[in-house]
Amino acid sequence: MKNTTKFIFFLLVALLLSCGGESFLASNDGGISGTGNGGSKSSLAGSAYKGPFIQDSEVNVLKIEGDSSSLIASSQVQANLGDFLLEVEPGLLSVATSGRYYDETEATYSEESITLKALVNKDPEQPALVFVNVLTLLSHDEAVKGIDLGNSYEQATQDAQSKVKTLLAAVTGDIPTSQPFTNMNISNRPGTTAEDNAYALYVSALFSEAVNERRLEEPQYSMATLLNTLRTDIGNGDPIDETTLRSLQEANGRLDAASIQQNLESVLIGQTIAPVGDVIDTVTPGLEPPSNLTTSHNPTAASQQFCFDMTAECTNPEHKAQIVTATGLTYDLQIDDNADFSSPIVDLSGWRRNYYEIEHSSLGSGTRYFRVRKHHDDSQLSLWSETDFEVP
Incomplete structure (x- = not known):
């Protein structure tokens, strides 16, 4: 799909989903269980980024029903922009993207592949738009746990996101956000909020910088290592360990907002990059x-x-x-x-x-x-x- 066509498609989807509500991600007011039985399929568009996932990265959608899950759709990322489009059944869905990604701090493509996930409650017969990122990964499992305990999708995801932000506050402090993590992108696409996007881009760049520096002394250290460490901390209710915390704190001091923006503009041509410098300026004094x-x-x-x-x-x-x-x-x-x-x-x-x-x-x-x-x-x-x- 050509870039112009893709942009128009995502613009239309975003405008459609943003009409008449605070969030452009659809939610299922009728509950979670049983939503897909006999229901018709509809489109699920999105973008996967750590920086943007590269072309042909895998996109798999699993439907979660109780303690089980089943694969219901698969696709691939189109071009090197992280974008994907699938037809899926309604219900509680886990969207998983696996592949290499663009490193916004070094302007290179990663050698390692990682898997990021996002949890979506898909309305029947309604298109949806989802952004899969490190924040959605960190909150994914906790949201599923909350739903298993009987909480609504909205409450479970809100609680899970709060746990993620509480963990990261040791580095960032209290950075206000207004949208779900699945609404946050590294560029200011229609229907997104620039301040929320800036927070998401900051976390993404911070993780890249921390991993790249730590890998100099620990060659086996990887983005997956960092993400799994933080996921375990969230699941156990533990604070960030001292070594990882120091790595992230020191990484903040090396972030260059102008370089990050320039690097992303070179691959996300024509898009407005989230104002990551605002978050860096907010975070730095407290560190x-x-x-x-x-x-x-x-x-x-x-x-x-x-x-x-x-x-x-x-x-x-x-x-x-x-x-x-x-x-x-x-x-x-x-x-x-x-x-x-x-x-x-x-x-x-x-x-x-x-x-x-x-x-x-x-x-x-x-x-x-x-x-x-x-x-x-x-x-x-x-x-x-x-x-x-x-x-x-």
Whole structure:
């Protein structure tokens, strides 16, 4: 299908599905079970991206009924734009796309293939449009669990998306979004919301940057590894592990909004790329570690004192005038005799002041390591500031 024809088709589908409602994804008000029995097929159009999936990537649609699922339609991505079109039965559908993708941070096509999924509740006889992306993958299994527990499709997907955003908030903080993940694209197609698209593109680019950098030291590390790690965290209700968190935090500092936009414009010709720079600008300040971390021995109290987010150092008595109670954040503090902080002697969270002091008697003797980070009220975590000191 030529690009012009494809664009017109998706424009018509988007306009049709956006008429008369807040969301252009159809929902089945009649419930989930039994919706496809004897029902007629209708079109399911969409786009799959990490960046855009390449031509001939597989698209498989499974119908979910209770504890079982069955393959009801298959197709392929058309051109290198991620777009696909199928005829499907109505009901609860899992749309899975598998293949290689365009890396928006390096302007190259990935060597690895990945599978992304999206959950759709398809109306009988009504066309639908769905965007399959990393966010829809991360929320997919949790939404299915919610439906199995008796929740409606709308409630289950909303709860699942909340879990994903809560997990990612350790990096992003609270980024408001208004649309379901299946309505989010990396370009501002008709019926989508630019701010939501920017959030989705940011997450996609962040994942690419983190994987590419980590692969330099761990050649076997892959996008699938990262996605599976995060899916497990969501399923278990766990926070992001420290290694993955640091990788994502540091990746943010390397993102270049202008390059991402230029790279995508070169393949999504004629489309308006989501304003990812707005999200980068919003996220970055909260990831900055506490500033001017210093430490000194207090001989009078036989203790070690730590100062951070001050202009005066601990060795300067003027630091006492700068001790304040933080607003909008708390601090996490750790002291360890190992540089990797694998067995903290001190492990505090919810610390409100930009000053900490501890008696040497509780630390033993020798080299000790201290680190501190900001824990913002919207759950965003900064990078750690670290230093070492000697206990006499």
